[in-house]
Amino acid sequence: MAKTENDKTLSAMDWVKQALDYLGGACDEAPSGFPIALGNWAFWALWWAGLTVLIYVFSGQSSKFIYIDF
Amino acid sequence: MIFNSWDYYLLFLIPASICFRLAGPRLRPWVVFASGSLFFVYFSYTQFGGLVGVACLAIFLWECFVSRFYRARSWICWLGIVQTVLFLAVFKYRNFLSGLVWPIPSENPLFWRHAFLPLGISFFTFEFIHYAADRYNDRTEAGSAGEYLAFILFFPTMVAGPIKRYQDFLPKLRAVSREWVTDWQRGVTSILVGLVKKFAVADVLTAYTNHLNRADISQAHRWILPLWLLAYGIKIYADFSAYSDIAIGSARLFGIRVPENFDWPYLRTNIAEFWRHWHMSLTSWLIDYIYIPLGGSRAGTGRVYANILVTMLLSGIWHGAGMNFLVWGLLHGVMLVVRRAWRQLRPLGPEPPAPATVFGSWLLTFVCVNLAWAFFCMDVDTAIFFFRRLIIG
Numbered sequence: 001m002a003k004t005e006n007d008k009t010l011s012a013m014d015w016v017k018q019a020l021d022y023l024g025g026a027c028d029e030a031p032s033g034f035p036i037a038l039g040n041w042a043f044w045a046l047w048w049a050g051l052t053v054l055i056y057v058f059s060g061q062s063s064k065f066i067y068i069d070f
Numbered sequence: 071m072i073f074n075s076w077d078y079y080l081l082f083l084i085p086a087s088i089c090f091r092l093a094g095p096r097l098r099p100w101v102v103f104a105s106g107s108l109f110f111v112y113f114s115y116t117q118f119g120g121l122v123g124v125a126c127l128a129i130f131l132w133e134c135f136v137s138r139f140y141r142a143r144s145w146i147c148w149l150g151i152v153q154t155v156l157f158l159a160v161f162k163y164r165n166f167l168s169g170l171v172w173p174i175p176s177e178n179p180l181f182w183r184h185a186f187l188p189l190g191i192s193f194f195t196f197e198f199i200h201y202a203a204d205r206y207n208d209r210t211e212a213g214s215a216g217e218y219l220a221f222i223l224f225f226p227t228m229v230a231g232p233i234k235r236y237q238d239f240l241p242k243l244r245a246v247s248r249e250w251v252t253d254w255q256r257g258v259t260s261i262l263v264g265l266v267k268k269f270a271v272a273d274v275l276t277a278y279t280n281h282l283n284r285a286d287i288s289q290a291h292r293w294i295l296p297l298w299l300l301a302y303g304i305k306i307y308a309d310f311s312a313y314s315d316i317a318i319g320s321a322r323l324f325g326i327r328v329p330e331n332f333d334w335p336y337l338r339t340n341i342a343e344f345w346r347h348w349h350m351s352l353t354s355w356l357i358d359y360i361y362i363p364l365g366g367s368r369a370g371t372g373r374v375y376a377n378i379l380v381t382m383l384l385s386g387i388w389h390g391a392g393m394n395f396l397v398w399g400l401l402h403g404v405m406l407v408v409r410r411a412w413r414q415l416r417p418l419g420p421e422p423p424a425p426a427t428v429f430g431s432w433l434l435t436f437v438c439v440n441l442a443w444a445f446f447c448m449d450v451d452t453a454i455f456f457f458r459r460l461i462i463g
Contacts (some may be wrong), residue, residue, distance in 0.1 A: 008409060022460065024259065025257070025315070028252065047259070051266050054270050055262065055270075060154070061276065063273050064071075065074075065230065065312075065313045
């Protein structure tokens with residue numbers, strides 16, 4: 001059965017969600033067609049470096065986590 | 071301030087996860103117990119109640135002692151549940167409940183001036199009750215004392231979840247993943263992404279959400295009020311999902327996978343779906359230990375609605391000891407009831423809904439959830455004042 005435009009939009013959204021989950025460490029398997037494997041250490045080193053820079057730039061505001069007992 | 075402190079990583083997470091990996095199977099539960107106890111003592115002493123907070127470690131030891139007597143259909147399981155609820159009532163709700171009778175603290179004979187919360191009490195309560203209830207219903211094996219102590223004192227999830235289940239945890243404790251490299255790669259990624267969400271999103275939005283007070287609301291332009299509330303909606307998601315990411319990533323360093331807590335909740339197109347994807351470990355706990363024992367969805371329509379409302383009211387008051395949290399829970403209960411009634415009135419057809427319908431459902435859910443946050447982040451009077459300004463001006 002041919003996919004409708006709606007189905008294509010939804011599967012594209014699912015792909016993006018899966019890719020973000022993969023980049024965020026929430027899942028171990030990349031969505032099909034995603035170019036970065038778990039073993040690509042050069043990419044992950046760069047990714048971690050970028051995240052670390054962001055943490056460094058924005059850290060120091062020291063607010064507590066909301067959900068820890070009020 | 072635990073997961074965003076160096077102490078957490080250098081004193082606890084890295085040494086404990088390495089020791090755990092290197093330890094033999096018999097020693098592993100005791101590594102978790104020792105590191106969890108030290109974690110509890112250190113952060114209680116420095117942040118949660120001082121020496122009295124440290125003494126609350128006795129709650130875990132007592133719970134472990136009592137749990138050794140749990141048997142299927144035994145009244146001791148009920149005793150365990152009652153004492154756990156009493157711990158929570160005394161520490162978290164004493165001033166709130168007695169304040170309903172004696173609103174002025176100086177006239178309240180039960181008022182606890184130096185009240186504090188034992189580290190993680192709202193969350194370890196769930197795990198204690200889960201274990202007692204499942205032992206009562208013979209849904210889980212007892213495990214050894216060491217294994218149970220490891221379950222309740224596993225520090226990555228001790229403070230704010232995700233809420234674990236003993237049946238899930240025990241096999242992972244006994245047969246730890248041997249894929250060090252993958253576990254650490256994924257775990258470190260989760261932790262870093264969590265910290266970015268916390269520092270670069272949640273904390274940045276604090277500048278806007280700090281305005282959600284009566285003085286600022288009374289002076290602000292009307293159009294900015296929904297933006298502040300939206301900022302809060304994004305902040306609480308970024309904040310708590312960041313926390314969960316760090317907890318899950320930390321557990322992964324031990325080679326233990328704990329349940330996911332968030333799965334894109336703001337993209338959901340109805341309130342029931344939202345709750346299935348927001349704080350998922352809490353939702354499933356509420357369903358299993360409150361909603362289903364009340365009768366769940368098998369009763370008549372009115373009873374099902376009552377079950378939903380009671381469950382969400384309890385969820386609300388669990389989030390905080392205040393009337394605003396009760397109202398917040400009630401609002402979500404009402405939304406779930408309305409959604410259920412609507413679905414009974416207009417069942418889904420065989421055809422998938424049109425994109426405009428999907429978009430409309432998403433928008434409605436998103437707006438309702440975000441408006442309800444007003445009662446989460448402000449007291450009832452301020453929240454009502456907020457809506458009066460928003461609607462009337």
